[in-house]
Amino acid sequence: MLEYRYDTQLLIDGENLDEDEIDAYFKANFRGDSLLAVGDEDMIKIHYHTNEPWKVLEYCSTLGEIYDIVVEDMDRQSRGLKG
Secondary structure, eight states: OOOSSSEEEEEEEEESSHHHHHHHHHHHHHEEEEEEEEOSEEEEEEEEEESSEEEEEHHHHEEEEEEEEEEEHHHHHTTTTTO
16 A cells, blocks of 8 residues: 555646745645755646645645646556556
């Protein structure tokens, strides 16, 4: 069993986005690992493993428009099932 089940990925289209602030917010408020928050002030790509992807989506939606949202169940994938 994986510690963090859901691979959560999305793009944030916004203004004045700050990778460091987003990274710090994730680390202070969410349980998970494998965080990537990369981009520029207009677009950030998020990749995060967590058990509560809905919290990630909720937070990211406050930063701008979110799209290309992918939430994959890595536990199912590890058992050879569709994630």
